[in-house]
Amino acid sequence: MPSNLLRALVQGPDSGTDEQVSTASVDGLRSIWRPDAPVAVVMDFIGIGLNQYDELMSSLDLARGGSGLPGCLFHWATSTPEGVRATEVWRNLKLFDFFLREEVLPTVSALRVPDPELSVYAVHHFLTEGRLGFVET
Numbered sequence: 371m372p373s374n375l376l377r378a379l380v381q382g383p384d385s386g387t388d389e390q391v392s393t394a395s396v397d398g399l400r401s402i403w404r405p406d407a408p409v410a411v412v413m414d415f416i417g418i419g420l421n422q423y424d425e426l427m428s429s430l431d432l433a434r435g436g437s438g439l440p441g442c443l444f445h446w447a448t449s450t451p452e453g454v455r456a457t458e459v460w461r462n463l464k465l466f467d468f469f470l471r472e473e474v475l476p477t478v479s480a481l482r483v484p485d486p487e488l489s490v491y492a493v494h495h496f497l498t499e500g501r502l503g504f505v506e507t
């Protein structure tokens with residue numbers, strides 16, 4: 371991974387302030403929060419459109435509405451004026467780092483898509499889907 375690829379915006383759980391961290395590896399972020407804590411990741415793919423993004427997802431064997439990569443709790447993407455923004459919540463930093471290096475970046479390179487700009491956040495709280503028992507579907 372290029373040394374300037376990961377730029378993580380890290381908010382300490384009690385600090386109320388943001389700290390910009392640039393590192394060649396996710397290893398430098400492990401000291402900031404618990405290794406088993408969930409993380410949110412924002413990936414900005416500058417200069418691509420939704421069709422290229424869909425091709426990337428297809429190359430990763432990820433179908434719209436289907437399952438994500440192991441450890442990815444949630445994923446959504448949208449078009450932005452600059453390109454495409456994908457937002458994810460991961461079970462922990464180690465899983466995100468593994469799949470970024472082993473699956474996502476090699477596929478990005480093979481498709482000749484620019485490397486995403488990354489922001490990584492410590493997650494204080496997240497929710498999962500609630501029961502639909504009170505609503506007719």
